[in-house]
Amino acid sequence: MGKGLNGKRIAIGGSRKTEEITRLIEKQGGTAVVRSLQGTVxxxxxxxxxxxxxxxxxxxxxxxxxxxxxxxxxxxxxxxxxxxxxxxxxxxxxxxxxxxxxxxxxxxxxxxxxxxxxxxxxxxxxxxxxxxxxxxxxxxxxxxxxxxxxxxxxxxxxxxxxxxxxxxxxxILPERETVDKLLGELLNGEVDAVCFTTAIQVRSLFDYAKEKGSTKELQQAFEKQVLAAAVGKVTAEAIRDEGVKRVLAPDIERMGAMIIELSRYYESLTLS
CATH class of the missing domain: 3.40.50.10090 (Rossmann fold)
Known part of the structure; x- marks a missing residue:
């Protein structure tokens, strides 16, 4: 199996199992950055x-x-x-x-x-x-x-x-500094994809963007340069509810399947 995430910088929106997701991303050749969009429950x-x-x-x-x-x-x-x-x-x-x-x-x-x-x-x-x-x-x-x-x-x-x-x-809401940092990275094209593992992470990012008046810019970033990856249907639905049409989600609702699907997506781009 190839390493479709070579040269890709992937943001992790979750707060749980971040080390596990990081290893999965690195195994596919990517670089992971943790940007937790979810506080404690x-x-x-x-x-x-x-x-x-x-x-x-x-x-x-x-x-x-x-x-x-x-x-x-x-x-x-x-x-x-x-x-x-x-x-x-x-x-x-x-x-x-x-x-x-x-x-x-x-x-x-x-x-x-x-x-x-x-x-x-x-x-x-x-x-x-x-x-x-x-x-x-x-x-x-x-x-x-x-x-x-x-x-x-x-x-x-x-x-x-x-x-x-x-x-x-x-x-509990995520740290504003973290959300602000990720929003800046997304708008500046410094991240290739974001892995969302719950709907609340999506809401946190877009609520902050609305507060900053950057909703349209964020939507455009996801449509043109940043890929939104969802762990499952409910999370993918939350992303689409925020006006983003380009969403990647695996058939099997697991973190590992999401990373493999992400890797395959980028591999397909290099082959086309």
Missing amino acids: YLAEDQIEPDVRTFAGQKADWVIFTTGIGTETLLSVSEKIGLKEEFLAAVHEAKIGCRGYKTYAALKKLGITPHASDEDGTTRGLIRSLERFDFKDKKVMIQLHGEKAPVLTQFLEKNGAEVFPVLPYQH
């Missing part, structure tokens, strides 16, 4: 207790679960505050939306079959499944995972729903 039990109490008492017409661990955390918190039965009763009375196979598995353990679910693991896939339902004046609780879901929220609100988000896990 923490369990926000105290913050969501009031939300769980409100839901258990007032209920909702729809409940949309987006991650397996988030689903399990809500159940755990409801048990901790003595409202597990009320929480489950409210869930069973509502129509259920579900994104992702882990979420589906978590719901299956509870004996719940979703009324709407994605076919491809993405938020847009879930939205396609929700389009046949009427959300006018419906109260919808969305379980999120550390970040807002603007596309899903906008879809629901546009169709008349009252959206009630709950975030069991929350992210």
